[in-house]
Amino acid sequence: MTTFVEKWLMGPVPHDRGLHSGDDPANLKFRAWSQVRLAARTVAAGLAATGVGHGGRVAILADDPGDVADLVQATWTRGAAFTMLHQPTPRANLHAWLDDTRAVIAMLGADVLVVGGIFADALAGTDVGTTIVSVDELTRLGRAGEGADIVPVPLVADDVAILQLTSGSTGIPKAVVISFGNLEANHYAMAEAIDLTDVDVSISWLPLFHDMGMVGLLLLPMLSGITAVITTPRAFLVKPQVWAELIDRFRGTCTAAPNFAYALLAKRLRRADDGAYDLSSLRVAINGAEPIDESSMFSLLAEGTRFGLRSEALLPCYGMAETTLAVSFDSLSTRFDVDTIDAGLAETTGEIRLAPATVERAAAGAGAEGSAGGPDAGTKVQTHVRLGQPVPGIEVAVLHEGQALPANRIGTLMVRGAAVTARYLKETGFEYAVNADGWLDTGDLGYITETGEVVVTGRAKDVIIVSGRNIAPAVIERAACTVDGVRPGNAAAVPHPRPDGREGIAVIAETEGAADPEASQRIHDEISRAVFDAVGVPVSAVTLIGKGELPKTTSGKIRRHCAADLVTVGGA
Known part of the structure; x- marks a missing residue:
């Protein structure tokens, strides 16, 4: 039996700490973790009545975080694995979403689909290929059966805890197989990396079908017995400043979100009156799940300082579902650091040569040095945020053509450790995720600094090759988003041939001025100039689209291969 059962499903749980949850941030419901466990035992008895047992698989479509907490513990009590299904976005084609869900x-071979909240009525009578049961029905079944007296099924470390769906950027469903051993290893690593104690309070609005929302901001506090505050993505989208309100109201100490959310929060703080929020309690604000734009981080610090936000609270990180969640976290005691590098040298040779300002900071103890000398005056430069040291139990290596690279050389990032999955589940069955030595190819390009910090420079499959240079789309997209009228975080860069047949670049950008010919022409021209200034390559095509039209995954990542289909030559 793994210690997971002994400690987290049968051991003592706090009566004074628990979960504040709900869609209405002003009226969150509180239950102590001891109450969550009792409710979960009843739901587990309901799952038993539907035939779910050891090795079973439970698919979940529920929008209330409290229901999800009960279902997770109930599923594990039965020795089964759960999967949070992707929920439709406001603009989703519901017929296509339902087909994808089926x-x-x-693929999962789910024994049952458990629905709650808005999904209970929406899917009533729908054929999804398995039994549909609501959270309320499971509770009624449980009360008629063993209820809270049900005994957790014995588990071993290799038993499957979570089948975590990927974001689906390729459109092909795939699940990462997370064992209880993986979960335990990453849980302890994250708790140690952020010095978690029982007085911490986590704040979240992230979707629970995303690994950062589920593992980082529901499971970490639930398994650690700290207080968690979780509202829904809908609440954040309606009123982004509710994030700051919840941190203030509950004296939140830990939170996490993708970069775009911090950029949006900075805008709301800029409009707020002095004293509107108190963010001084926040000591850990993790930024991950998408490329980190340091300008967003600095904007948040500039706006947040008058509300008590401390610079060292902002923690850039690196993580993925394949490592359960965390790979590396930045330091808790110093402000994040940024490498400014010679772009041409990095793109043609993979060598990192830091700009003088970065080298000076390194000499002062703020970071590691790259190649001596630094870029010459006038050299094109790029910036990359350092993502900190690997968390305990995770190794990171950089390879090129199978050979390990030294510090400050760009290659493929590889990870290994007890938290790293061994398998994927695909439509065709299970597939190994790691090589014979236990290393997983992340698909990301990056380098390790001389002090062991991780830096990600882009996705290998998305790199745009122009005249022998390997240009990361994120660099181009960041430049495009500096143009007034382009929606922040809503530009895509893809390969596109020039009229002479040579390699080139196309940019697709969302703008609310796409229908205005004069505004469109200005934005078109300024994107072309901004991208050329950033990477020194002419843009082959700029396509302007309306708000919400850029193809994205359910977790908000840009689907560049789909965006390429939107390219129109010659304008918007």
Whole structure:
């Protein structure tokens, strides 16, 4: 039996700490973790009545975080694995979403689909390929059966805890197989990396079908017995400043979100009156899940300082579902650091040569040095945020053509450790995720600094090759988003041939001025100039689209291969 059962499903749980949850941030419901456990035992008895047992698989479509907490513990009590299904976005084609959901349920081989909240009525009578049961029905079944007296099924470390769906950037459903051993290893690593104690309070609005929302901001506090505050993504989208309100109201100490959310929060803080929020309690604000734009981080610090936000609270990180969640976290005691590098040298040779300002900071103890000398005056430069040291139990290596690279050389990032999955589940069955030595190819390009910090420079599959240079789309997209009228975080860069047949670049950008010919022409021209200034390559095509039209995954990542289909030559 793994210690997971002994400690987290049968051991003592706090009666004074628990979960504040709900869609209405002003009226969150509180239950102590001891109450969550009792409710979960009843739901587990309901799952038992539907035939879910050791090795079973439970698919979940529920929008209330409290329901999800009960279902997670109930599923594990039965020795089964859960999967949070992707929920439709406001602009989603519901017929296509339902078809995709059926395909995922078939891939999972789910014994049951548990629905709650708005999904209970929406899917009533729908054929999804398995039994549909509501949270309320499971509770009624549980009360008629063993209820809270049900005994957790014995588990071993290799038993599957979570089948975590990927974001689906390729459109092909795939699940990362997370064992209880993986979960335990990453849980302890994250708790140690952020010095978690029982007085911490986590704040979240992230979707629970995303690994950062589920593992980082529901499971970490639940398994650690700290207080968690979780509202829904809908609440954040309606009123982004509710994030700051919850941190203030509950004296939140830990939170996490992708970069775009911090950029949006900075804008709301800029409009707020002095004293509107008190963010001084926040000591850990993790930024991850998408490329980090340091300008967003600095904007947040500039606006947040008058509300008590401390610079060292902002923690850039690196993580992925394949490592359960965390790979590396920045320091808790110093402000994040940024490498400014010679772009041309990095793109043609993979060598990192830091700009003088970065080298000076390194000499002062703020970071590691790259190649001596630094870029010459006038050299094109790029910036990359350092993502900190690997968390305990995780190794990171950089390879090129199978050979390990030294510090400050760009290659493929590889990870290994007890938290790293061994398998994927695909439509065709299970597939190994790691090589014979236990290393997982992340698909990311990056380098390790001389002090062991991780830096990600882009995705290998998305790199745009122009005249022998390997240009990261994120660099181009960041430049495009500096143009007034382009929606922050809503530009895509893809390969596109020039009229002479040579390699080139196309940019697709969301703008609310796409229908205005004069505004469109200005934005078109300024994107072309901004990108050329950033990377020294002419843009082959700029396509302007309306708000919400850029293809994205359910977790908000840009689907560049789909965006390429939107390219129109010659304008918007």
